[in-house]
Structures are given as C-alpha cells and as structure tokens.
Amino acid sequence: MIDIVKKTVESKQAAPDDQSKFGTFGGVFTPCVLTILGVIMFLRFGEVVGQSGIWYALVIILAAKSITLLTAFSLSAIATNVRMKGGGAYFLISRSLGAEFGAVIGVVFFLAQAVSVAMYVIGFTEAFKDTFPNTGLSSFQIASIVNLITFVCVYIGAGWTIKVQYGIFALLLLAVGSFFIGAIDDLSWANFATNVQPGFRESDNLFTMFALFFPAVTGIMAGANMSGDLKNPSKSIPSGTLWAIFFTAIIYILMGFLLAGSRSQDQLLGNAMIVKEVSVSGALIVGGVFAATLSSALASMMGAPRILQAFARDNIVPSFRFFAVGSGKTDEPKRATILTFVVAQLGIMLGDLNAIAPIISMFFMITYGTLNLACFYEGWVGNPSYRPRFRFAHWSISLLGAASCVLVMFLMNPLWAVISIIIMVALYWLISSQEVLSRWGDLKSGRAYEAARKALLTLEKQSYHPKNWRPSILVLSGSPTSRPHLAEYGQWLASGQGIVSIAQIIPSAGNHTIERRQEAENRIRKFIREEGLQAFPVVVSDDGISSGLKTILQAxxxxxxxPNTVMMGTTTNKERWQEYCDTIRIAARKQRSILLCDCVEERQSWEPPQGRIDILWKGEKHGALMLLLGHLLKRNPEWRTRQLRILATLPMGRPADKYQKGIEDLLNIARIDASVHVFSGDNDDVIIAKRTGNTALLFMPFEPPTTQEEEVAFYDKVTMATRITADVILVYSAGGVCFEA
Known part of the structure; x- marks a missing residue:
C-alpha cells in the first residue's frame, strides 16, 4: 500500500517567499497571452481561414474560446476554493476528484505540456528556415539546438525567464500591430468574397481545422501551472486567465477578418508565412514569430516540470519520487525539467507540426474535461467546504464544459478519443489497485455520502478530513409535535447536505416496551412525512434522558x-437541571458538538423569525462551527436574504481596528461573507442589549459545566439566553471544523 500520509520528500526545499513570487500580470496574464498567441497564429492561422472560410473560421475561434472559457470558469471556481500550491490543474483535480484521478491527469497533462514544447520549437524552426534558408543545418538540428537553449533558460530559473518574457511580450504586440496596419491597407471585397465559402482539401474538414487550431487557445493553463510561484494564486489565476482569454479572442477574431479581406483563398493556402507577407514590416513579423514560439516553448518548459514535481511530491507513484526534489531558494524542479527536455526532443523527432497539433489537442481536451468534471462534482455533491469566491461558479457551467470537451474529442478524431479514454481508464485502474491513501480531503467521501452500501464501504476506507465535514444532527426533541421548531432548525442547519435524526427517549414499560417504541417511532415517521423533513426516526427506551442519550450515541x-452533533432544547427547571447538565456532559465526553436551541415564541411551520443571523464571537474554538452553521442556514430559501453578522467584544488591551481586521481575515480564509462589529464591554449582556433588536437568530458559544460552581454559572447563562428577544442557539464545538477547509 502506498501511504502518502507520511512526508513525501525529505529533501524538499523551503517554499519561495513572497518577494520571489509573481503577480497577476507577470505570473498569469503574460504567460497565458504569450502561449495563446503562438506558433499557430503566425504559421497556421492563414491555412485555417483559407480552408474554413471566414464564417467557419469564426465558428472555430468561438467554439475553441468557449471551451477554454468554460474551463477557465471551473479553474477559477476551484482556485478560489482551495489554498493553491504548485501543480496547477493537477493540484486542483487531485484535491477534488482524489489521488487516482489526479495521478492520471498528472501524467497526461505533463505529457501535453512537454510535447507542446516540441510543437513550438518546430514552429520556430519553420520560421527560421524560411527566413534563413542557407544556414547549412537541417530542421532537426535547428530544432534540437533551440530545444536545448530553451531548456538551459528554464534550468537557470523561472525568475529570469519571466523577466525575458516581458520583452518578448512587447515584441509580440509590435508584430501584431504591424500585421494589422498592413492588412488594413490591403483590404478588398474581392479577397473577402473568395474567403466566404470554405475550401477544404480532400483530407480535411471543419473538425480537422478545429484540431489544428485548438492548440492556439490551450495556453490558459500557463498561469495556473505557475501556481506555486504566485503571490496570490486564488486572485491572480482567475483574473489573469480570463483577461488573457478575452484579450486574445479579440486579436484572433480581428486577425481572421483581416486575413480574409487582405488575401485570396489561394494565397492563404499556399504560404505558411502569409502573416509576414501582409505585414508592413516583415522583420517585426519574423521577430514576432520567433518571440511567440520561443515564449510559448519557455512557458511550457516551465509549466511541465512543476506539474511533474507536484505529482511526485504527493508520492502516489513511488517511482516518480525522484522528480520531487527542488533546487535552490526558489525550489526549482530541475530534475523534472531534464525529463521535459527529453520528452520534447522525442516530439521533435516527429518533425511535423500538423501531426503534433492534433495529439496535443486530445491531451488538453482530456485535461480540460477532467478539470470541468472536478468542478461539477464539487458543486453537485454540495460539500459545505465548497465555497468558491468566483462569481460564476455553478455545477451546470462545469458540466457543459466537460460535455463540450468530450463531444469535441470525438468530432476531431473518434479513434484517438476512444484510445485516450481507454488509456485514462487503464491508468486509473492501475493506480487504484495500489490502494492509494491520500492525505488531503477530496470529493470521494462526498459522493460516498450520497449513496448506499458501496458508498458506506468507501467511506469506511477514507481518512477523515475537515473538507468533508457535514452536519449529522441528532435532535433530542422528545415527541416532535410538542417542539417542532427543534426539528425545523435541525433541517435548516443540515441544509440538505447532512443527516438529521429525530430522537425520542421513552421510559421502559416492561413487556410493552417494544410496542411503545414502535408507536413512538411511527409518530415520528408521520411527523417527518407531514413536515417534509429529510430525517430519520430514533427511539430508545431507558430510565433517564442522560443514559438514553449515551445509548443512542453508542448504537x-x-x-x-x-451523529456528530446533538441538538437539544433549553430548560430553566431547577429540578431537572442536574440531569440536563449530565446529558450535556455525556455528549461532550462522546466528542459530539452540542446545540442548545431556545425559540422565543410559537410560529407557523417553516416560518423563521424576522431579522439577522448574529454570531457572538469568542474566538475560533467554537467560532468555526458557528460560522459554518450560519453559512449553511443561509443556504435555505427562508434564510437566504438574511444578513450574517459577527458580534465581538474587544479584549482588554487589544486595538479595535486590528482585532476587527483579524476576524475579517479569518472570514476571508473561510470564504464566508459576514459583517464584523466590535464593541467594548466586559460582558456579553452589553452586546446583546445593543445589537439584538433586529436579530432573528443568535449563536452563542458555551462550555459544558464540569463543577457545581460552573453549573450555577451555566444556569444563569441559559436563563439569560431564554430572555433574549430572538431565537438563540448555544454552541459547543467538539472539533472537526476548520476555516481553511
């Protein structure tokens, strides 16, 4: 068995500090744009427009950009839901779909990026041979030299390479501008008329042209691949990637129309350097081709090793552990860079850009489809930990993206699509058979939670992670019809993502105990059915509530x-107080969280009180659970529009602004929106008196009493809570919930 709970790489270097990391423009936008505006744009886009005609070419551009946009939405959703580390798409997929899927994508995506280096180098070689035909060197020799230079640049370090890309970016923009000016001068309706209808060659069609063009838009992962080298990945990856997609889409659309209007169809098909011919400055285009191809090769040569390094560090496949080692202060993946160079060199041996491009398209389609699938599962399963900050995160968008990728794979090349899927399934089976045990939380437990026997068995095999925490609430309601709001709050707090059990403890009745238990259970079932609850009935017979709870929690x-949470009502009956405290202590000793619910008045069924949701903040110990419960409560239609507030008393000697900023930072980490209000005062009554005038529900932390003095103080706390003009839930957290999950 592979146990990756242990440390994976003893020799792993410290992560680079923020000063050596990159921002949105340098780390994401620039690498994405340089990879997208690459060899296909300069050397094959004229052929795509010439064979497809301008309208089909526009369809190809929009279809390709739509797929990458949908994938970018999924990428942004997951990137804003986890604390990103190195590995890009591999990291995101493995942390969502699990180690097995992550391992498959780690291998496939690494190969896609490594072979992309070969594609860009071959594109550079074509342009170089066209510009300097009498070098005396073969295409293979030139490509090998360029591949070696690219390797050396990346081997020196990513920081130096990023700085070089700024100059390449400027040169690329000048080249594109030179083409635009030249094309506008040569525009004619006669040329445009020849390019309205498609002119596919005998062996080509719309889908072969799509396969040829699609690698031109696959650079959206260039920024995500640098996730371990970014200052703020969750912010930089969405904004940098989306801006790069829109910016390059405009360039491609304009370039397509200008090519169609400035040259005839025959000219577009017969000249790979047509962009150079149209431009006002051939030298700028040559420089642009060199810049685009080299920058794309550099980006892929930087990205591929980081994917392999992240995959190796997870130790899913021990034979890859050799590539986990990083070098220097910035933790450069130099061993993985050497392997990338070797794979790229093997790709160069093919020597045909048109042969390599469709293979890369299939690799990227698999990666994009799996990334969309990961985001779909995150949204569909509905783990409470799935709280992306990205505005357009929805499972339907991700499902559309995944379906589009699969459809296009089969439209491009059905045989290679089937072969690719078979390889993916075989790799998944091979890795799964090794009984991988991951140390991160993933959606495997979430999917298992929704299924029956097989899912239960799957859950038993998974290690616990706070990412997969869900409320499993045991509601001690007694006869549920007497206190229906306990069951309602249990349902609201579970929010359709957890389990609610409605429990009643009845006294033993000798030979009639079984019948009485059955009657009580039938009454609860009827209540559940009539109220439309998603809950299970639980009835036990015992001599007391505390001993009955002990039986339920054990059985x-x-x-x-x-159950991981016990919900009870409150009482101020002093005759029952000792047993009430005993019951609370039993739940705490059994490591269950506790919710003590007090409702102000009887209301219509499923009608919550009017006002805000307030959380009385006393620190992270119970605050994490209260905050998550507030978030889950707002998932219900009845509570969705309610404001969530944090009410905190200012500790002695603490500046108010810094204390408030600390709580707001925790909320940002938790990805939960709430307003923070800090008040001076020595006790909770001050806050409650000031702030509960428009409160629907107040969460308050408490500690189970362990001594007689604490029982007296706890009685006063519960009594005070029952006098507040709002519903109150006193919360004790037994752990298992954290802000970063």
Missing part, C-alpha cells in the same frame, strides 16, 4: 453516518 448510525 445509532453506521460508519460515517453516525
């Missing part, structure tokens, strides 16, 4: 479906 549930 109720199966595997991961055991």
């Amino acid at each position: 109720h549930g199966l595997g991961a479906f055991k």
Whole structure:
C-alpha cells in the first residue's frame, strides 16, 4: 500500500517567499497571452481561414474560446476554493476528484505540456528556415539546438525567464500591430468574397481545422501551472486567465477578418508565412514569430516540470519520487525539467507540426474535461467546504464544459478519443489497485455520502478530513409535535447536505416496551412525512434522558453516518437541571458538538423569525462551527436574504481596528461573507442589549459545566439566553471544523 500520509520528500526545499513570487500580470496574464498567441497564429492561422472560410473560421475561434472559457470558469471556481500550491490543474483535480484521478491527469497533462514544447520549437524552426534558408543545418538540428537553449533558460530559473518574457511580450504586440496596419491597407471585397465559402482539401474538414487550431487557445493553463510561484494564486489565476482569454479572442477574431479581406483563398493556402507577407514590416513579423514560439516553448518548459514535481511530491507513484526534489531558494524542479527536455526532443523527432497539433489537442481536451468534471462534482455533491469566491461558479457551467470537451474529442478524431479514454481508464485502474491513501480531503467521501452500501464501504476506507465535514444532527426533541421548531432548525442547519435524526427517549414499560417504541417511532415517521423533513426516526427506551442519550450515541448510525452533533432544547427547571447538565456532559465526553436551541415564541411551520443571523464571537474554538452553521442556514430559501453578522467584544488591551481586521481575515480564509462589529464591554449582556433588536437568530458559544460552581454559572447563562428577544442557539464545538477547509 502506498501511504502518502507520511512526508513525501525529505529533501524538499523551503517554499519561495513572497518577494520571489509573481503577480497577476507577470505570473498569469503574460504567460497565458504569450502561449495563446503562438506558433499557430503566425504559421497556421492563414491555412485555417483559407480552408474554413471566414464564417467557419469564426465558428472555430468561438467554439475553441468557449471551451477554454468554460474551463477557465471551473479553474477559477476551484482556485478560489482551495489554498493553491504548485501543480496547477493537477493540484486542483487531485484535491477534488482524489489521488487516482489526479495521478492520471498528472501524467497526461505533463505529457501535453512537454510535447507542446516540441510543437513550438518546430514552429520556430519553420520560421527560421524560411527566413534563413542557407544556414547549412537541417530542421532537426535547428530544432534540437533551440530545444536545448530553451531548456538551459528554464534550468537557470523561472525568475529570469519571466523577466525575458516581458520583452518578448512587447515584441509580440509590435508584430501584431504591424500585421494589422498592413492588412488594413490591403483590404478588398474581392479577397473577402473568395474567403466566404470554405475550401477544404480532400483530407480535411471543419473538425480537422478545429484540431489544428485548438492548440492556439490551450495556453490558459500557463498561469495556473505557475501556481506555486504566485503571490496570490486564488486572485491572480482567475483574473489573469480570463483577461488573457478575452484579450486574445479579440486579436484572433480581428486577425481572421483581416486575413480574409487582405488575401485570396489561394494565397492563404499556399504560404505558411502569409502573416509576414501582409505585414508592413516583415522583420517585426519574423521577430514576432520567433518571440511567440520561443515564449510559448519557455512557458511550457516551465509549466511541465512543476506539474511533474507536484505529482511526485504527493508520492502516489513511488517511482516518480525522484522528480520531487527542488533546487535552490526558489525550489526549482530541475530534475523534472531534464525529463521535459527529453520528452520534447522525442516530439521533435516527429518533425511535423500538423501531426503534433492534433495529439496535443486530445491531451488538453482530456485535461480540460477532467478539470470541468472536478468542478461539477464539487458543486453537485454540495460539500459545505465548497465555497468558491468566483462569481460564476455553478455545477451546470462545469458540466457543459466537460460535455463540450468530450463531444469535441470525438468530432476531431473518434479513434484517438476512444484510445485516450481507454488509456485514462487503464491508468486509473492501475493506480487504484495500489490502494492509494491520500492525505488531503477530496470529493470521494462526498459522493460516498450520497449513496448506499458501496458508498458506506468507501467511506469506511477514507481518512477523515475537515473538507468533508457535514452536519449529522441528532435532535433530542422528545415527541416532535410538542417542539417542532427543534426539528425545523435541525433541517435548516443540515441544509440538505447532512443527516438529521429525530430522537425520542421513552421510559421502559416492561413487556410493552417494544410496542411503545414502535408507536413512538411511527409518530415520528408521520411527523417527518407531514413536515417534509429529510430525517430519520430514533427511539430508545431507558430510565433517564442522560443514559438514553449515551445509548443512542453508542448504537445509532453506521460508519460515517453516525451523529456528530446533538441538538437539544433549553430548560430553566431547577429540578431537572442536574440531569440536563449530565446529558450535556455525556455528549461532550462522546466528542459530539452540542446545540442548545431556545425559540422565543410559537410560529407557523417553516416560518423563521424576522431579522439577522448574529454570531457572538469568542474566538475560533467554537467560532468555526458557528460560522459554518450560519453559512449553511443561509443556504435555505427562508434564510437566504438574511444578513450574517459577527458580534465581538474587544479584549482588554487589544486595538479595535486590528482585532476587527483579524476576524475579517479569518472570514476571508473561510470564504464566508459576514459583517464584523466590535464593541467594548466586559460582558456579553452589553452586546446583546445593543445589537439584538433586529436579530432573528443568535449563536452563542458555551462550555459544558464540569463543577457545581460552573453549573450555577451555566444556569444563569441559559436563563439569560431564554430572555433574549430572538431565537438563540448555544454552541459547543467538539472539533472537526476548520476555516481553511
């Protein structure tokens, strides 16, 4: 068995500090644009427009950009939901779909990036031979030399390479501008008329042209591949990637129309350097081709090793561990860079840009489709930990992206699509058979939670992670019809993502105990059915509530479906106070979180009180659970529009602004929106008196009493809570919830 709970790489270097990392423009936008505006644009876009005609060419551009845009949405959603580390798409997919899927994508995506180096180098070689035909060197020799130079640049370090790309970016823009000026001067309706209808060659069609063009838009991962080298990946990856997509889409659309209007169809098909011919400055185009191809090769040569290094460090396949080692202060993946160079050199041996491009298209389609699938599962399964900051995150968008990728794979080349899927399945089976144990939380437990026997068995095999925490609430309601709002709050807090069990403890009745238990259970089932609850009935017979709760917590549930939270009502009856405290202590000793719910008045069924949701903040110990419960509560239609507020008393000696900023930073990490209000005062009554005038529900932390003095103080706290003019839930957290999950 592979156990990657252990440290994966003893020799792993410290992560680079923020000063050596990159921002949005340098780390994401520039690499993406330089990779997208690459060899296909300068050397093959004229052929795409000439064979397809301008309208089909526009369809190809928009279809390709739509797929990358949908994938960028998924990329942005997951990137804003996790704390990004190195590995780009591999990291995101493995942390969502699990180690097995991540391993498959790690291999496939590494190969896609490595072979892309070969494609860009071959494109550079074509342009170089056209410009300098009498060098005396063969195309293979030139490509090998360029591949070696690219390797040396990246081997020196990413920081130096990023700085070089700024100059390449400027040169590329000048080249594009030179083409635009030249094309506008040569525009004619006669040329445009020849390019309205497609002129496919005998062996080509719309889908072969799409396969040829698609690598031109696959650079959207260039920024994500640098995730471990970014100052703020969750901010830079979405904004930098989306801006790069829109910026390059405008360039491609304009370039397509200008090519169609400035040259005839025959001219577009017969000259690979047609862009140079149209431009006002051939030297700028040559420089642009050199810049685009070299920058794209550099970006892929930088990205591929980082994918392989991240994959190796997870130790899913021990034989790859050799490539996990980083070098120097910036943790450069030099061993993985050497392997990337070797793979690229093997690709160069093919020597045909048109042969390599469709293969790369299939590799990227698989990666994009799996990334979309990962985001779809995150949204569909509905883990409470899935709280992306990205505005356009929805499972339907990701599903559309995944379906589009699969459809286009089969339209481009059905045989290679089937072969690719078979390879993916074989790799997945091979890795799964090794019983991989991952140390990160993923959606495997989430999917298992929704299924029956097989899913339960799957859950039993998975290690626990706070990412997969869900509320499994045991509601001690007694007869549910007497306190229906306990069951309602249980349902609201579970929010359709957890389990609610409605429990009643009845006294033993000798020979009639079984019948009484059955009657009580039938009454609860009827209540659940009539109220439309998603809940399970639980009835036990015992001599007391505390001993009955002990029985339920020991016996109720199966595997991961055991209750992790106990919900009870409040009482101020002093005759029952001792047993009430004993019951709370039993739940705490059994490591269950506790919710003590007090409702102000009887209301219509499923009608919450009016006002805000307030959380009385006393620190992270119970605050994490209260904040997550508030977030889950707002998922219900009845509570969706309610404002969530944090009410905090200012500790002695703490500046108010810094204390408030600290809480706001925690909220940002938790990816939960709430307003923060800090008040001076020595006790909770001051806050409650000031702020509960428009409160619907107040969450308050508490500690189970362990001594007689604490029981007296706890009685005063519960009594005070029952006098507040709002519903109150006192919360004790037994752990298992954290802000970063």
